[in-house]
Amino acid sequence: MKQEEVSSEDNISTVKHFVLLGFSDLSNLQGFLSGVFSIVYIIILLGNCLIIVITRVDAALQKPMYFFLANFSSLEICYVSVIVPRILFNIWTQDRSISVLCCATQLCFFLIFGTTECLLLAVMSYDRYVAICNPLHYPLVMNPTKCTQLAVASWLGGIPVQIGQTYQIFSLHFCHSNQIEHFFCDIPPILKLACGDTSGHELSVYVVVVLVAAFPFILVLASYSKIIATILRLPTAKGRAKAFSTCSSHLLVVVLFYGSASITYLRPKSTHSAGTDKVLSLFYTIVTPMFNPVIYSLRNKDVIAALRKLILKA
Template sequence: MPQRKGLENHTSGSGFILLGFSDHSSLQGLCFTVLLVIYLMVLTGNSLIALITVVDSSLHSPMYFFLRNLSFLEICYTSVTLPKMLVGFLLEDGRISFLGCAAQLYFLVLLGSIECLLLAVMAYDRYIAIREPLHYPLLMRRGLCIRLLVGSWVAVVPVQVGQTYWVFTLPFFASHDLHHFFCDVPPVLELACADTFWNQVMLYTIILVFAIFPFSLIVISYIKIIRTILKIPSVLGRHKAFSTCSSHLAVVMLFYGSATVVYLKQRSRDSVDTNKYLALSYTIVTPMFNPVIYSLRNKELP
């Protein structure tokens, strides 16, 4: 692959420079305040849901077990990117070390992939609860729930270790300006001065396995859920059945909507700004709204 004009082949160097907010330097104070408030809301809201579902014995069901783990994932997911962004505003310095960028990218894609699998498991849980309400405790016993959760981590961890290693063993151009708010696979690959074809193949294979396949399972689950709900004779019964899964459906649409555009849309210079702001949606906005969505749509949560 030919090198870009004026740039020399370079490997790790001193790291990368995140230029996500470089166009809004005059609004740094406002951006810092908004992001700090969002981060505090994410931490508070998701921590409260996790705490309530542990303390309240009436919420010790599979649905709330998965919701508690989703809240934990959201806290970790947001903590991968937001603290670094806040520090960058305070110090007016967007630099991130080579290893720091690799760690940020790894945990971002790791937690994102696990969340996709967890959302699919939660859809299956809602399907069983609506389709087989009498056998639900037996079919979704605690041992199975734990195995599904652990299996998600076991399946994702080694794959994302391999992808991160493969990305950061590439040679990079001397200019390490990353036009993004954080280190993610597509913008980092754009700085490589080697052929990234197989990296792209691996990226889209991982998206297929850990994002599109789980989403397909979610769609299938909801098709069956809707069919089951339509067979319920009473309007009140249909409304009650749908309300048990409406929160999850809203979170799925919010999370997958922006993430799909970012990862599957053909990247171009005109789409860089659009993609980086959409990335904020699924990494920051979605974790902030999840507790609100579940609290408003679920009468069992205070």
């Protein structure tokens, strides 16, 4: 492991490289962790690729709901690929050093894809809102052009904001230590290494979180309040069960993602602990993407039927 590398300029020590400590404290479990993360990564890739394939080739899934689901699966692959390969590289080589530029790049892509996930979850909830609350207008409102525009806006919407936030964070001076108590470059552990008062930067993080995460979450809550109210007014229990089944999977993913991410980013820096941050981060960076294909497939009859047809054709 590389030791701290600093240069002195105007009496301020500035770190040139970081060290991702990751799971280095579990020295006896490195082989086990390597196996676990490798298997999880393969499951995520295969599961999400399978959803992308069946939503493209099955005629019954050529609907806006599954168009957004394919986008979501593509996003999960990108999102996880920013994190897991670096974890595996660190474990396999035992070289945990990462340049400031590489760290900034990882953080930037992580934040961009995280923002895309927030926006895409909001778009998917809007799709369910229109389908359940305004079914007669659904084909008109959620036409192919509109779906494409919403998907593109979700993918591109967070880029300028997160590039700006990454630049702001890495314009700080980092001193005293270059060891990041985390398995990837994330905002809370990086801010811990900054010299001086970082309250202004913490405030900017909260503002960005409100902009790119809290606001979409409010849209999700508003959509589901309308959806639930509409479902409860349906005359038959069978109709209520069918309507709820079309959005329950999405709602479960929203709870898993937002629950762990919000606790991580909305706590004051003084209350952060390395162990807690790692566990919470594992949920929204790795665990949730791994379970998403299972959640969407096992709770969706159309996806199960499409999967059976694909297997029978093989």
